[in-house]
Amino acid sequence: MINILKTKTKTQKNRATEKPHDIKRALFLFVTLLLRTKTKMIVVLIMAALGSVMYTLIPWFMGIAIDNVAALISQFGIGNFTVGQVIEVITEPLLALTAASVITFIVLFIQERIMARVSEESGTYLREMITGKMTRLPLKFYDDVKVGEILSRNSVDIERIAEILVVGFNQFLSAVFNIIIGLGLMLWINPRLTVIVLVLMIVSSYFTVKISQKSQASFAENFETLGVFNSIAEEMFSGNMLIKVFNQQEESFEKIVEANEKQHEAHLKAMFMNYAIYPAIRFLNQIAFIVSAVYGGYLAIQGFLSVGVVQAYLQYVSQVSEPITETSFIINSFQASLASIERVYQIIDMDDAVPDTDQPANISKPKGRIVFKDVAFGYNDSHLIMNAVNFETKPKQMIAIVGPTGAGKTTLINLLMRFYEINSGTISFDGIDIRDMTRKKVRQMFGMVLQDTWLFEGTVADNIAYGNKLATREQIIKACKLAQCHQFIENMPDGYDTVISSEASIVSQGQQQLLTIARTALADPPVLILDEATSNIDTLTEVKIQEAIANLMKGRTSFVIAHRLSTIRNADLILVMDKGNIIETGNHEELMQHDGMYADLYKSQFLTHTDSQVRSPAFAH
Numbered sequence: 037m038i039n040i041l042k043t044k045t046k047t048q049k050n051r052a053t054e055k056p057h058d059i060k061r062a063l064f065l066f067v068t069l070l071l072r073t074k075t076k077m078i079v080v081l082i083m084a085a086l087g088s089v090m091y092t093l094i095p096w097f098m099g100i101a102i103d104n105v106a107a108l109i110s111q112f113g114i115g116n117f118t119v120g121q122v123i124e125v126i127t128e129p130l131l132a133l134t135a136a137s138v139i140t141f142i143v144l145f146i147q148e149r150i151m152a153r154v155s156e157e158s159g160t161y162l163r164e165m166i167t168g169k170m171t172r173l174p175l176k177f178y179d180d181v182k183v184g185e186i187l188s189r190n191s192v193d194i195e196r197i198a199e200i201l202v203v204g205f206n207q208f209l210s211a212v213f214n215i216i217i218g219l220g221l222m223l224w225i226n227p228r229l230t231v232i233v234l235v236l237m238i239v240s241s242y243f244t245v246k247i248s249q250k251s252q253a254s255f256a257e258n259f260e261t262l263g264v265f266n267s268i269a270e271e272m273f274s275g276n277m278l279i280k281v282f283n284q285q286e287e288s289f290e291k292i293v294e295a296n297e298k299q300h301e302a303h304l305k306a307m308f309m310n311y312a313i314y315p316a317i318r319f320l321n322q323i324a325f326i327v328s329a330v331y332g333g334y335l336a337i338q339g340f341l342s343v344g345v346v347q348a349y350l351q352y353v354s355q356v357s358e359p360i361t362e363t364s365f366i367i368n369s370f371q372a373s374l375a376s377i378e379r380v381y382q383i384i385d386m387d388d389a390v391p392d393t394d395q396p397a398n399i400s401k402p403k404g405r406i407v408f409k410d411v412a413f414g415y416n417d418s419h420l421i422m423n424a425v426n427f428e429t430k431p432k433q434m435i436a437i438v439g440p441t442g443a444g445k446t447t448l449i450n451l452l453m454r455f456y457e458i459n460s461g462t463i464s465f466d467g468i469d470i471r472d473m474t475r476k477k478v479r480q481m482f483g484m485v486l487q488d489t490w491l492f493e494g495t496v497a498d499n500i501a502y503g504n505k506l507a508t509r510e511q512i513i514k515a516c517k518l519a520q521c522h523q524f525i526e527n528m529p530d531g532y533d534t535v536i537s538s539e540a541s542i543v544s545q546g547q548q549q550l551l552t553i554a555r556t557a558l559a560d561p562p563v564l565i566l567d568e569a570t571s572n573i574d575t576l577t578e579v580k581i582q583e584a585i586a587n588l589m590k591g592r593t594s595f596v597i598a599h600r601l602s603t604i605r606n607a608d609l610i611l612v613m614d615k616g617n618i619i620e621t622g623n624h625e626e627l628m629q630h631d632g633m634y635a636d637l638y639k640s641q642f643l644t645h646t647d648s649q650v651r652s653p654a655f656a657h
């Protein structure tokens with residue numbers, strides 16, 4: 037068993053060097069996790085203790101058999117007794133030895149089976165907790181962390197916790213019992229020798245741990261340099277074009293050669309540790325055994341101990357010294373697992389988003405009248421970006437939000453849909469504070485058509501019916517006609533039943549936009565949020581998209597995040613934003629007369645965009 041763990045420890049050195057920040061808390065969490073399967077853990081403990089007792093009895097019975105044969109020799113002299121006599125004296129101890137071996141095997145089997153179950157159940161439990169938590173965390177959480185990183189990190193962490201439970205914890209328990217029972221017997225056989233042996237074991241274990249820590253560092257360095265090399269190589273492959281365009285081939289090559297050399301050196305060092313240091317550790321561990329063999333032999337010759345007992349004693353030396361070394365490896369892995377547990381619980385223990393109200397208000401026939409009153413907001417509490425935003429829309433109006441990059445246009449929409457909680461003020465929908473509705477209800481009021489399209493693996497029809505799963509084929513087709521995509525869907529190999537992959541390679545970018553417009557049309561929300569497409573789509577498709585959007589906007593309140601001001605001349609209300617706040621409001625004429633930021637932006641864009649005529653009718657209604 038020790039070999040398995042050592043191999044893992046060697047190949048995962050960089051992970052094994054991690055330690056929890058708060059060891060007490062991490063230990064507490066580990067124990068709490070184990071206590072979820074209390075009965076199983078009690079059985080495991082009993083099995084581990086029983087296994088160690090049985091394991092310890094094996095050398096003892098062997099010793100009795102040896103002593104019995106030795107007694108036969110001293111009684112009759114070598115060659116003066118029959119095979120039958122030998123069998124007679126060794127049958128009993130050998131039967132007992134066999135029974136102890138079989139019981140050890142059975143007990144170990146049960147112990148490992150149960151721990152495998154505990155590990156499986158704990159892994160499933162943690163995964164469920166994390167997945168559940170992900171749905172309850174506020175959006176703020178996702179701003180601070182990279183979700184993919186967290187998820188992969190956590191799956192590695194959970195795997196590591198499961199691994200330590202199934203391998204390390206079992207070994208640890210057996211090691212502890214083997215040490216206690218083995219040492220007890222050694223002390224009983226010869227206390228003086230045992231004290232010397234114990235001191236030797238502790239000294240050699242100390243050096244073993246020190247050496248293995250050094251080798252861990254060199255393995256970690258090996259992994260790190262390999263990681264650096266891989267990322268440079270990946271950068272070179274993915275940025276191959278740019279490297280050539282900027283004539284950086286030589287510099288890139290030098291960079292990769294340098295990383296390769298560093299990796300080579302680190303690898304050599306790690307291999308040296310592997311092939312030279314580990315035999316040295318093994319030698320250190322043998323010292324106690326050698327001393328015991330020499331001194332035990334002397335005691336046997338002197339007649340103080342029987343040969344059988346010396347033999348048993350030597351086996352106990354191994355039984356105790358191996359787990360002592362083993363335990364130091366286990367402790368390293370265990371620390372890494374505790375660090376994993378700590379990280380997993382960091383997420384599980386995070387504060388959930390503010391819960392929905394207990395008695396949510398309902399709007400049976402939403403009209404789309406939205407009022408922002410003295411709204412203040414900051415992504416972090418220490419820094420407000422919005423101080424006092426006020427505006428009011430009437431149902432079915434078109435509201436354009438304009439402003440330079442970073443002005444707060446997206447933030448305003450995020451607040452409207454209650455993706456974030458405002459710091460003060462109120463946002464109301466048809467006169468009801470959006471905090472008095474469930475988040476689900478609030479979001480049902482809005483349909484979004486964003487620049488980033490999202491299609492999933494499934495048929496075209498499934499993709500369109502995403503927000504209204506009960507829609508009939510007729511309703512789907514009607515929505516597609518409105519969104520100007522019916523024709524091209526009909527031309528696809530299986531029409532509405534054509535399967536599109538998540539990469540959507542058979543659907544062009546413009547077509548993807550049309551499909552998502554159809555999806556929104558089918559969901560039929562009272563309020564639309566449009567992030568004006570600026571992606572490189574051919575003019576014809578763009579005209580189609582704009583016609584589709586204009587169709588979609590009919591009869592709904594719509595918020596348009598406008599990048600090209602020519603498209604929003606007809607907006608009922610234009611909100612001009614800067615540095616998080618609304619600095620001007622009005623329609624196009626009013627704002628042009630005001631001659632403020634909007635007028636400046638409009639004039640500068642009008643001068644640079646020659647294509648405004650093509651686009652301007654798009655948002656008219």
Ligand SMILES: Nc1ncnc2c1ncn2[C@@H]1O[C@H](COP(=O)(O)OP(=O)(O)OP(=O)(O)O)[C@@H](O)[C@H]1O
Nearest residue numbers: 179415421439440441442443444445446447448616
């Ligand atoms: N998740 C976030 N966490 C912290 N700050 C953010 C976050 N999102 C936006 N900000 C900051 O809030 C401010 C407003 O950003 P916002 O994305 O709303 O601007 P925008 O007008 O939509 O910009 P753009 O036109 O470039 O999309 C910016 O200073 C931005 O850096």
